[in-house]
Amino acid sequence: MKRIAAFLLVALAIGAVWAQGALSINGAGATFPYPMYSKWFDEYHKKNANIQINYQSIGSGGGIKQVTEGTVDFGATDGPMNDEQLKAYQDKHGSPVLHFPTVLGAVVPTYNITGVDATLNFTPEALAGIYLGKITKWNDPAIANANKGVKLPAEDIVVVHRADGSGTTYCWTDYLSKVSDEWKTKVNKGTSVNWPVGLGGKGNEGVTGTVKNTPNSIGYVELIYAESNKIPYGTVQNSSGVFVKASLAAVSAAAAGAAKEMPDDFRVSITNAPGKASYPISTFTWLLIPQKFADASKRDALKGFLKWALADGQGYTEALSYAKLPKEVVTKELKAIDKIQ
Amino acid sequence: MATTSTTVPGPSPLSTSRSFLARLREGDEIARLITFLFAASVVLLTVLLVFELWQGSALPRHKFGFEFFRTSTWDPIADQFGALPFIYGTLVTAAVALILAVPLGIGAAIFLAELAPARLSDTLEFFIDLLAAVPSVIYGLLGVFIVVPLMRLYIQPSLKSTLGFLPLFKGPAYGVGFLTAGVVLAIMVIPYIISVSREVLLSVPRDQREAALSLGATRWESTWKVVVPFARTGIFGSIFLALARALGETMAVTMVIGNTPTIAASLFSPGYSIAAVIANEFTEATGDLYLQSLIELGLVLFLLTFILNGAARLLIVITSQRGSGMGNA
Numbered sequence: 001m002k003r004i005a006a007f008l009l010v011a012l013a014i015g016a017v018w019a020q021g022a023l024s025i026n027g028a029g030a031t032f033p034y035p036m037y038s039k040w041f042d043e044y045h046k047k048n049a050n051i052q053i054n055y056q057s058i059g060s061g062g063g064i065k066q067v068t069e070g071t072v073d074f075g076a077t078d079g080p081m082n083d084e085q086l087k088a089y090q091d092k093h094g095s096p097v098l099h100f101p102t103v104l105g106a107v108v109p110t111y112n113i114t115g116v117d118a119t120l121n122f123t124p125e126a127l128a129g130i131y132l133g134k135i136t137k138w139n140d141p142a143i144a145n146a147n148k149g150v151k152l153p154a155e156d157i158v159v160v161h162r163a164d165g166s167g168t169t170y171c172w173t174d175y176l177s178k179v180s181d182e183w184k185t186k187v188n189k190g191t192s193v194n195w196p197v198g199l200g201g202k203g204n205e206g207v208t209g210t211v212k213n214t215p216n217s218i219g220y221v222e223l224i225y226a227e228s229n230k231i232p233y234g235t236v237q238n239s240s241g242v243f244v245k246a247s248l249a250a251v252s253a254a255a256a257g258a259a260k261e262m263p264d265d266f267r268v269s270i271t272n273a274p275g276k277a278s279y280p281i282s283t284f285t286w287l288l289i290p291q292k293f294a295d296a297s298k299r300d301a302l303k304g305f306l307k308w309a310l311a312d313g314q315g316y317t318e319a320l321s322y323a324k325l326p327k328e329v330v331t332k333e334l335k336a337i338d339k340i341q
Numbered sequence: 342m343a344t345t346s347t348t349v350p351g352p353s354p355l356s357t358s359r360s361f362l363a364r365l366r367e368g369d370e371i372a373r374l375i376t377f378l379f380a381a382s383v384v385l386l387t388v389l390l391v392f393e394l395w396q397g398s399a400l401p402r403h404k405f406g407f408e409f410f411r412t413s414t415w416d417p418i419a420d421q422f423g424a425l426p427f428i429y430g431t432l433v434t435a436a437v438a439l440i441l442a443v444p445l446g447i448g449a450a451i452f453l454a455e456l457a458p459a460r461l462s463d464t465l466e467f468f469i470d471l472l473a474a475v476p477s478v479i480y481g482l483l484g485v486f487i488v489v490p491l492m493r494l495y496i497q498p499s500l501k502s503t504l505g506f507l508p509l510f511k512g513p514a515y516g517v518g519f520l521t522a523g524v525v526l527a528i529m530v531i532p533y534i535i536s537v538s539r540e541v542l543l544s545v546p547r548d549q550r551e552a553a554l555s556l557g558a559t560r561w562e563s564t565w566k567v568v569v570p571f572a573r574t575g576i577f578g579s580i581f582l583a584l585a586r587a588l589g590e591t592m593a594v595t596m597v598i599g600n601t602p603t604i605a606a607s608l609f610s611p612g613y614s615i616a617a618v619i620a621n622e623f624t625e626a627t628g629d630l631y632l633q634s635l636i637e638l639g640l641v642l643f644l645l646t647f648i649l650n651g652a653a654r655l656l657i658v659i660t661s662q663r664g665s666g667m668g669n670a
Contacts, residue, residue, distance in 0.1 A: 058624055059624035059625045060625060061624060061625035061626055061627040062624050062625070064627060065627070085627070156513065158513075158515065163595065163600030163617075163621045164620075164621040164622065164624070164625070165417075165621070165622045165624060165625025165626060166625060187418070188418045188419075189418070190417055190418045191417075191625040191627070192417045192621075192622050192625060192626075193416070193417065193418055194414065194415060194416035194417070194418070194419070194421075195601070198601065199515060199517060199599045199600065199601055199611050200599060200600025200601055200611075200613075200621075201600070202595050202596060202600070202621060206596065209485055210517070213485070213489055213490060213493075213516060214493070214515060214516065
């Protein structure tokens with residue numbers, strides 16, 4: 001009997017030591033950077049066996065909500081928190097929450113037009129007009145003038161958009177709000193909006209499926225999704241007037257173009273960014289990290305992770321089709337990490 | 342337990358006055374209490390559910406009041422929420438589903454229970470139960486890859502050319518929409534109707550059939566005029582089950598309905614249902630009013646199910662009172 005008790009005691013002690021050794025940090029939020037984050041957390045755990053970061057991809061809205069409620073140690077979002085949300089956080093915790101851009105993504109227009117194989121060029125006016133329901137035929141001059149030499153049919157355009165709330169929709173509508181005043185006043189930007197026209201598909205796969213199945217349709221999907229599934233997509237005219245096809249380099253260029261005017265809180269939209277090589281429908285994705293931590297070991301672990309993700313971590317991005325952060329942004333972020341207390 | 346109950350029966354012909362303690366010792370009271378608790382938990386759960394939905398939707402209830410049911414703008418950015426298109430979509434798709442599924446399902450059940458050889462009936466029943474167990478996302482995929490293209494290429498154009506004068510079959514054929522969602526729902530609920538109705542029909546006593554046959558009825562007459570009316574309540578039960586499933590189905594519907602909050606007479610038009618919009622928008626709903634409006638939609642769906650079930654039960658009571666002398670219920 002005594003021996004069993006002694007054994008149990010030892011087992012308990014070992015358990016306690018082990019539990020203390022492995023620091024577990026929990027985060028939740030955006031689905032778009034999830035493959036990148038899970039790779040990072042995994043690699044970081046391999047290098048620092050005592051730190052285990054768990055991440056649940058429940059959506060940006062959920063990430064903001066949970067970090068505000070304090071049920072997770074950090075959040076993640078595809079669209080920056082608005083002033084109202086920041087104030088709600090400040091009121092609850094007495095200190096602010098900080099945004100840290102981690103990687104970049106982009107949204108591309110994809111289409112299925114009977115008899116057209118060419119890569120189409122889209123002007124901002126054409127995209128806004130199509131999604132407002134004002135341009136209804138494929139051979140409309142707004143589309144045809146940018147695609148000389150392509151024989152576009154006189155067919156109705158079937159517009160497809162995301163039905164579920166998503167960062168992809170946020171980026172797409174943020175772009176349309178910037179290039180079209182009418183869009184801004186009528187629809188505006190958000191993870192879900194009141195669409196003037198179109199069919200809703202659930203997820204990137206839902207939009208892709210609907211576009212593939214419906215002749216003469218247009219939709220929008222994440223660049224990563226389009227790349228990994230070999231979905232053809234069109235070019236978009238940027239603010240310098242150049243038609244740019246989305247690529248990792250063009251997305252990083254957009255971020256670099258925006259980096260010069262980067263605000264200190266990193267809450268910046270890089271849609272329609274300046275620069276000839278910039279792809280205009282690009283976006284950062286952010287980690288939301290509280291400025292004040294009650295638990296010093298968690299704070300240090302997260303700071304360590306952030307520094308690693310901004311340096312070595314960026315090396316893993318391209319294999320997963322995410323675009324790297326430009327150097328200017330990384331330098332600025334490394335300074336901002338010191339704000340975390 | 343069995344032994345105690347056999348030893349006691351002597352002194353208790355007027356057992357109402359037996360002490361509570363004695364009954365407790367026998368185990369009867371314990372069993373009664375435990376099973377009562379189980380039954381009560383169902384009611385409790387329902388009450389809790391309504392309470393949570395009610396409490397969770399305080400903001401939009403106060404802000405929009407009855408307007409929530411009458412307006413059709415759903416704009417998360419302008420904080421304007423109206424449930425009408427979602428209610429409409431839910432009702433229309435469920436109605437289409439039942440119109441298609443009820444005759445098919447009951448017809449199949451009659452064949453399996455009354456006319457088919459027992460072995461064939463049992464084999465088919467195995468497949469039907471299998472269909473009832475298929476996850477709804479699989480039906481959704483079936484819808485996306487098979488039903489939607491079929492609708493767009495063949496069914497909708499042919500409906501348009503034959504019945505196009507009706508407002509029901511007008512407008513562009515996208516493939517997705519109310520009709521397609523209704524068809525996919527019908528496919529999903531038919532196994533329920535067949536399976537339950539068949540069981541009910543099989544449980545109709547032999548005497549009923551034999552009596553009808555001995556009076557000179559044909560086989561079909563005995564089935565249609567005696568057996569089916571006898572099993573009416575159970576058949577209605579299977580239809581409620583189907584209705585409940587059709588109203589609440591989320592995944593398969595959202596994959597084929599087009600997810601556009603519209604109210605249109607045409608069944609070709611894309612639409613939206615309550616369950617689908619909740620599933621799609623809940624994770625990314627940030628504002629309090631937005632989130633609570635989605636919760637209020639949940640409450641609306643609950644009420645809708647409640648009202649429809651109540652109405653259906655009333656229908657049974659009325660029809661069985663008017664009764665054709667079968668008085669089985």
